[in-house]
Amino acid sequence: MNDYLEKILRAAKLAFAVFDQDFFLQDASKLLAQYAGGRLQKKSATLWEVFPELIGAEDKITELLEQKAKKYELEKLSRFDQEGKLLYYTLTLFSHQQSTLSGAQLIVLITDTTKETSLEQQIQQQKNEIRLLHAKVNQYNAQIPNKIYGQSAHIQTVRAFIDKIAPIKTTTILLLGESGTGKNLVANAIHQQSMDQNAPFIEINCASIPETLIESEIFGYERGAFTNALTSKKGLLEEADGGTLFLDEIGELPHPIQAKFLTFMETKRFRRLGSTREIGVQVRIITATNRNLLQAVKNNEFREDLFYRLYVVSHQLPPLRQLGDDILLLAEKFIEIYAYDFGKKVKGLSESAKSKLMHYEWPGNVRELRNVIERAVIFAEHEFLEADEIILFELRPMATTTSVATTFELPENGISLTELEKNLLRDAIIKSDGNQTKAAKLLDLSLDTFRYRIKKYNLDNFSAY
């Protein structure tokens, strides 16, 4: 073939091969070698040796040679060339008859599409990676948040409680337990087990909303009910209609709102702020607290009538320290989640790490365990977490005591007052579930002083614990 014709074909990213009627290679452009490698011996190489992608297409080729079809095309094929580079190409087959005396020849045209198809591959790659991540996130969401892990007798009792109470949709439930014991998880499980898939689950933490706003949040308001009420707004009770309203930290519900809430509990009807019209809703109420509500009643901080109304069905959730081997089971589950999230190859716990977890009191319960594991996985350097990678706030001695230590003897070697203060602030935040007002109370500090100190030590990001 003329050199200039070769150059034209190369510039157009085209190659060709011609086969006789017995399918032996007759002629080919030089560029074909890039695709066919060493299979280019003229007169002996067959069509299927040069183009194995045509195995199975014998009937199509016969149609071409018999002039029953004009062309046969296969797009977006790819092969690695001899240098290991991925080439994309299109094969186009057609027949050619030089004269009536000679048999038809089969011409195979190869169009290189590497540039365009590589771009398409990059776009598709990104799309598929996003779809894979979505699929995995959805899978985790479906499995993890509402699943209550554990095999201990305590956890079995919790599961039995959920199974019994879920079918009775009208019952009010009070969940008791220390901070971080999973009260919202249990509330969610009751909801999931008793309501339709699309029924709303509305959650509110009574301690996290300023006293002045909580009434309008729960009951809603009409336009003009107060300054800045420019439009009417549904409250959480209306939002939860047909589903569940979960009021966490119910012990923090301001006294004046308690009376209005009790009325709602009795009648299932209420009025928005600034409205005279009563609204009725069908809502299951689940409440939770880590306070001793009976003591709060005695202290006149909580209405006795509301207490008895809420206390119809209650359940005490166990603290983590009572769950025995479930501590390790939960830790392994969190390792699985965070190893996936952070792309770390952490598989589990070493024996020393297991021992350390089992000998800690867990004042912050499952929430604290989760945070400890998250931090350990981030900094992990081995497949199995070691004891020194498990950082605990060892503030509370293992032996439980009801008296509060306010004095202690300074060790011979002294201590870091700053570290001690930081640890106490952290512990207060964990115990109060991030509620700064409560945390300040625990340390007998004013809210301003507490805020000043956590800012000073960069402890104001609760989610980082």
Next chain:
Amino acid sequence: MPEPTKISKKVCMLGTFGVGKSSLVRQFVYQKFDESYLSTIGVQLSHKAVGPLLDKKTNRPVHMNLILWDLAHLEKFDPVVKNYFHGAHGAVIVLDLTRPQTFREYENLIKPFFETNPESKLVLVGNKTDLSADDHPRTQIAEMAANLNCPCHFTSARTGENVELVFQTLAENIL
């Protein structure tokens, strides 16, 4: 012992994106595994000989060159689907044991595949055994294979577990 006959057969790798079709082919042909995910576009062609197998009709040994069409994730309405499926003698349907949602999606491809190649053979594969210890997905796949009247195997493209067996089984069934 007569000299083995050499034959070539086209096999399609079917399944949704990310189930490990390309990784299975790479492990089978090159005994390699790459952790990074590279999405396939169109068709990537590879081949490997299996055998010798015994052809029970002729009682002769056969070396079967499997021409592996590693297909990108396709929708049943993609215009290239029937062109790619044309002339296939068998298919490996790959499902991801860690993503049960992939169990449903293969159905969209089985129908056009069988319409194009009614006589072809199938093997159902639950891939990524190294990432899934759960028995439930395996039971589901075994039930699906029973409904399709085809064999099923559980593989790991990463470790190579049962990968040869999948292609050996398919080659024997095609023969």
